[in-house]
Amino acid sequence: MLNASLIEGCIRKDRKSQKELYKLYYGYALRICLRYAKNKDEAVEVVNDGFMKVFMTMERYQMERSFNSWLSTIMVNTAIDHYRKQIKQLEMEELNEQHQVEDREHILSNINYEDLIKLVQKLSHAYRTVFNLFAIDGYTHEEIAELLQISVGSSKSNLFKARENLKKMLIEVHNVTNHY
Amino acid sequence: MEELSDKDFDQIFKNKIKEGNLEYEEESWLKLEKKLRTRDRFVFFRNASIILLFLSVGIGIYVVSEKKEPVGKIKLAKRVEKLKSAKTNSIGDSIAKPERVDLNHLGLLKTVENKVIVKPRPAVDYAIVIDSAKKIAQYPVTFEDSLPRGVQKQQADELILTSSSNDINTPRKAKPITLSIHIGPDFNATNRVIGGKSGIALGLGISVPLSRTLSIQTGLNYGVKNYNAEGYDYAFNNPNTVYSIASIEAACKVVEIPLRIAYLIGGNHRNTFGVNAGLASYIMLKEKYRFIYTPQSGRKDRFLEERNTNQHYLSVIDLSATYNLKLKNKKFAVGIEPYLKIPLSGIGEGSVPLKSSGISLKLNYELNKKK
Numbered sequence: 001m002l003n004a005s006l007i008e009g010c011i012r013k014d015r016k017s018q019k020e021l022y023k024l025y026y027g028y029a030l031r032i033c034l035r036y037a038k039n040k041d042e043a044v045e046v047v048n049d050g051f052m053k054v055f056m057t058m059e060r061y062q063m064e065r066s067f068n069s070w071l072s073t074i075m076v077n078t079a080i081d082h083y084r085k086q087i088k089q090l091e092m093e094e095l096n097e098q099h100q101v102e103d104r105e106h107i108l109s110n111i112n113y114e115d116l117i118k119l120v121q122k123l124s125h126a127y128r129t130v131f132n133l134f135a136i137d138g139y140t141h142e143e144i145a146e147l148l149q150i151s152v153g154s155s156k157s158n159l160f161k162a163r164e165n166l167k168k169m170l171i172e173v174h175n176v177t178n179h180y
Numbered sequence: 181m182e183e184l185s186d187k188d189f190d191q192i193f194k195n196k197i198k199e200g201n202l203e204y205e206e207e208s209w210l211k212l213e214k215k216l217r218t219r220d221r222f223v224f225f226r227n228a229s230i231i232l233l234f235l236s237v238g239i240g241i242y243v244v245s246e247k248k249e250p251v252g253k254i255k256l257a258k259r260v261e262k263l264k265s266a267k268t269n270s271i272g273d274s275i276a277k278p279e280r281v282d283l284n285h286l287g288l289l290k291t292v293e294n295k296v297i298v299k300p301r302p303a304v305d306y307a308i309v310i311d312s313a314k315k316i317a318q319y320p321v322t323f324e325d326s327l328p329r330g331v332q333k334q335q336a337d338e339l340i341l342t343s344s345s346n347d348i349n350t351p352r353k354a355k356p357i358t359l360s361i362h363i364g365p366d367f368n369a370t371n372r373v374i375g376g377k378s379g380i381a382l383g384l385g386i387s388v389p390l391s392r393t394l395s396i397q398t399g400l401n402y403g404v405k406n407y408n409a410e411g412y413d414y415a416f417n418n419p420n421t422v423y424s425i426a427s428i429e430a431a432c433k434v435v436e437i438p439l440r441i442a443y444l445i446g447g448n449h450r451n452t453f454g455v456n457a458g459l460a461s462y463i464m465l466k467e468k469y470r471f472i473y474t475p476q477s478g479r480k481d482r483f484l485e486e487r488n489t490n491q492h493y494l495s496v497i498d499l500s501a502t503y504n505l506k507l508k509n510k511k512f513a514v515g516i517e518p519y520l521k522i523p524l525s526g527i528g529e530g531s532v533p534l535k536s537s538g539i540s541l542k543l544n545y546e547l548n549k550k551k
Contacts (some may be wrong), residue, residue: 018216022209027202035197048212052219108192113200120197135190136197163186166193
């Protein structure tokens with residue numbers, strides 16, 4: 001349980017307190033970073049980089065604020081830092097062709113968390129980051145453009161293509177599942 | 181069947197993706213703990229380096245000001261007291277004369293088991309030695325009598341001769357503490373010692389003399405080390421990756437803290453030439469790598485960026501030679517310094533055998549030297 005003494009311990013750089021905080025919030029942080037990383041190893045790396053920032057800046061945390069929200073912001077920013085360079089250098093992929101219309105709600109409702117994460121991780125860095133920021137973490141296109149140093153148009157285009165790719169992959173998963 | 185709107189699609193995705201319940205993993209904590217330990221070490225060495233640098237400057241300034249400071253009244257009074265205790269009654273009054281006090285204040289005499297020891301003094305005092313020696317010649321009896329018992333006239337004569345003939349002709353100058361700034365091209369490669377891809381290095385340094393020919397040097401250098409490496413130079417987590425790597429391009433921003441001994445080989449009042457050797461610490465601020473894969477692998481280039489991840493303490497052999505030319509204003513000197521840096525351990529994220537070479541252009545400033 002997060003309490004004042006645990007936070008004070010982390011501010012003092014007490015290793016036991018740091019471990020306790022890490023234990024408490026590892027799962028929460030990993031769930032965020034798994035969406036931004038291309039695999040589990042990279043996600044753990046981002047989680048650890050994020051916790052490094054948490055431990056270095058713990059004194060800035062204000063108790064009255066939600067710790068989850070503070071941690072979430074740090075993790076998302078760390079994930080963006082991690083991939084900012086790659087995102088800038090990756091060329092934007094061409095628009096995919098039109099896909100057949102399917103009942104995606106049905107497919108989504110049957111897919112489990114692990115498979116869904118795998119689908120997100122299959123997206124390119126640029127698509128994955130924009131989709132996560134917009135669809136899941138609630139950033140606007142203007143904020144995303146500023147964060148990733150891209151244009152608002154690129155952000156919208158990447159989001160569109162990310163959704164299209166996800167929908168395509170969902171159908172593929174659905175077809176394979178039905179086939180077997 | 182209807183297709184979901186983008187908003188609904190995002191919402192369902194959002195709900196679904198937050199369902200995951202992930203457990204704590206000890207292995208991940210161990211990785212973080214390693215990072216924390218590295219960070220702690222980095223902070224410790226950074227702070228220690230800063231403190232050492234300030235201490236060196238502080239000690240330097242103290243030493244300089246101490247050398248310039250005249251002998252204090254208290255010190256003088258003590259020496260007068262010593263002299264008084266050694267003198268005979270017949271010359272008691274003459275001891276108080278200024279030249280007698282000067283002689284003892286110079287520290288020329290030290291009595292250890294009835295032996296007279298000649299104690300070298302800085303150049304600034306020798307004019308007074310000559311003066312005192314002349315005056316002693318005028319009062320030979322007084323001088324002899326002022327010596328402790330058992331010291332013969334011959335010894336006293338020897339003392340005067342030693343002081344006047346040897347030290348006066350070759351005044352010794354205290355070597356000054358030197359501050360320097362330098363800049364120059366820095367060449368880096370993994371497969372050869374000299375040359376490679378160019379970068380830039382600049383920095384500040386301080387040289388504290390240990391003797392007339394030896395000094396200890398440290399400082400803070402900043403450099404951009406660009407280099408090309410082969411897959412075999414780089415330590416990958418997955419050893420098989422090496423087979424699909426065509427080459428690696430790297431650009432690293434590094435803070436370097438050298439710690440070395442400088443030996444002055446020779447020179448004159450205008451030129452000096454010396455060699456330096458020591459160990460340097462590399463603190464990698466930012467490392468950027470571009471992994472270029474072989475066409476057969478069909479993979480796109482991969483980019484990696486690391487910040488403040490790797491530190492190598494006293495892990496690089498630092499060898500150089502220095503030629504300095506004094507400027508008209510004797511406090512300043514310009515110099516060139518060709519150097520080689522060879523790592524004892526792998527450098528950076530990929531533990532590459534990164535060798536550096538280059539030439540620094542230096543501007544030196546001597547802290548405690550008059551124009």
